[in-house]
Amino acid sequence: MNGDSPMLLLGIGTAGTRIARGVLRAFGENLRYAVADTDASASGDGDEFVLLGGDRLSGRGAGGDIVSARLAAEDSIQNLDSKLEGVRLAVVVTCLGGGTGGGATLEAVKRLSALGIPSIVFATLPFMFEGEDRQRNARGVMSMIEDAANATFFLPLDKLVCGADVMDEAMRRATDTVASGVTLFWRLVEKPGYIKLDADRIRRLVQCAGRGRFAAVTTQGPDRAAEAVDALVRSEMLATAQAPVRSVLCGVLAGNDLRLSEIGTIADGIQQAFGEHVSFDLGTVNDEATFSGRLSVVAMLFESGGRDAGAASVGGVMSGRRQRPAKGTLGRGRFNNAERTEWHGEDLDVPTFIRHSITLDF
Ligand SMILES: Nc1nc2c(ncn2[C@@H]2O[C@H](COP(=O)(O)OP(=O)(O)OP(=O)(O)O)[C@@H](O)[C@H]2O)c(=O)[nH]1
Numbered sequence: 001m002n003g004d005s006p007m008l009l010l011g012i013g014t015a016g017t018r019i020a021r022g023v024l025r026a027f028g029e030n031l032r033y034a035v036a037d038t039d040a041s042a043s044g045d046g047d048e049f050v051l052l053g054g055d056r057l058s059g060r061g062a063g064g065d066i067v068s069a070r071l072a073a074e075d076s077i078q079n080l081d082s083k084l085e086g087v088r089l090a091v092v093v094t095c096l097g098g099g100t101g102g103g104a105t106l107e108a109v110k111r112l113s114a115l116g117i118p119s120i121v122f123a124t125l126p127f128m129f130e131g132e133d134r135q136r137n138a139r140g141v142m143s144m145i146e147d148a149a150n151a152t153f154f155l156p157l158d159k160l161v162c163g164a165d166v167m168d169e170a171m172r173r174a175t176d177t178v179a180s181g182v183t184l185f186w187r188l189v190e191k192p193g194y195i196k197l198d199a200d201r202i203r204r205l206v207q208c209a210g211r212g213r214f215a216a217v218t219t220q221g222p223d224r225a226a227e228a229v230d231a232l233v234r235s236e237m238l239a240t241a242q243a244p245v246r247s248v249l250c251g252v253l254a255g256n257d258l259r260l261s262e263i264g265t266i267a268d269g270i271q272q273a274f275g276e277h278v279s280f281d282l283g284t285v286n287d288e289a290t291f292s293g294r295l296s297v298v299a300m301l302f303e304s305g306g307r308d309a310g311a312a313s314v315g316g317v318m319s320g321r322r323q324r325p326a327k328g329t330l331g332r333g334r335f336n337n338a339e340r341t342e343w344h345g346e347d348l349d350v351p352t353f354i355r356h357s358i359t360l361d362f
Pocket residue numbers: 012013014015016018019038039061062063064065069095096097098099100101102124125126127130134157171174175
């Protein structure tokens with residue numbers, strides 16, 4: 001593990017820990033990482049594990065109880081600090097639906113923020129077949145995580161598995177897809193190509209990024225650049241918009257045969273498809289050993305309404321949080337003059353999809 005890196009991969013919860021370790025395997029190289037769980041059985045052999053909620057949960061996990069996971073994490077989140085020495089950007093991987101993934105992620109992101117460390121959160125959402133309780137668990141923390149983190153990717157498992165049917169293969173594809181997004185940051189920094197994005201530039205870029213979507217495609221052959229753009233434009237992972245795109249981060253990963261004209265095709269194609277007047281950053285990765293003869297393009301689209309949505313440009317100085325309408329004024333409809341029905345600080349007279357910023361597909 002590279003203990004000096006300014007970037008840390010942090011897996012949270014049992015499945016978050018599993019995916020973080022899968023990302024590590026997919027990357028195949030030094031990558032600084034830590035994992036945190038309330039379940040001691042996830043600890044593994046190395047010293048990268050942090051047990052959360054020791055006294056409250058005695059290392060047994062939160063059993064799907066998001067409130068007890070959050071309380072347990074609140075008590076013990078400082079345990080993470082020993083893993084954060086010199087960290088300037090944290091990439092958090094978590095799976096929403098259980099207790100710890102949701103409850104502890106929120107506390108971890110708040111802790112990172114308190115220490116001045118920007119965070120990018122990749123959070124999977126449960127399969128539809130997992131049922132309403134797990135869906136509700138996930139929905140209940142999405143907007144809170146979004147408010148506390150600098151950039152968030154919510155990734156429905158139903159989409160991540162890319163049509164795989166056998167469970168084992170489905171989980172492998174889900175991990176591979178998450179890995180293609182997560183590792184982009186390390187590849188851009190550690191294997192820069194002609195167009196370099198260093199750690200500080202990425203840090204500034206994600207500081208006000210907000211909610212994002214991403215997709216990765218790999219192509220080969222003489223028309224590989226145009227085919228990559230075409231596949232990204234049709235990608236289901238980039239399809240569901242919550243709000244207009246505000247900024248784009250594009251990574252072009254290839255071996256020594258990457259052509260300038262290919263970079264041009266990709267830059268033009270992505271901008272034409274996703275917004276010509278939005279902030280656009282492109283970095284290239286030159287990694288002959290991994291991408292020889294192949295071209296991989298990762299497109300990350302960030303929506304309006306991210307942290308400090310009013311900032312003039314991505315990369316500008318950041319301050320403040322996302323502007324939300326004041327509590328009590330949002331979507332109360334015909335309950336406007338009625339007494340508030342509060343539960344855990346939420347106004348239950350406001351429809352759930354508005355409280356949790358969920359866009360309905362009609
Ligand atoms: N990608 C992936 N997702 C998984 C896997 N196992 C579970 N999940 C997802 O992760 C969600 C959270 O499950 P867990 O990680 O077991 O729960 P937890 O966060 O550890 O929470 P508690 O065990 O309740 O403390 C589930 O609802 C699933 O959607 C896995 O092996 N891979």
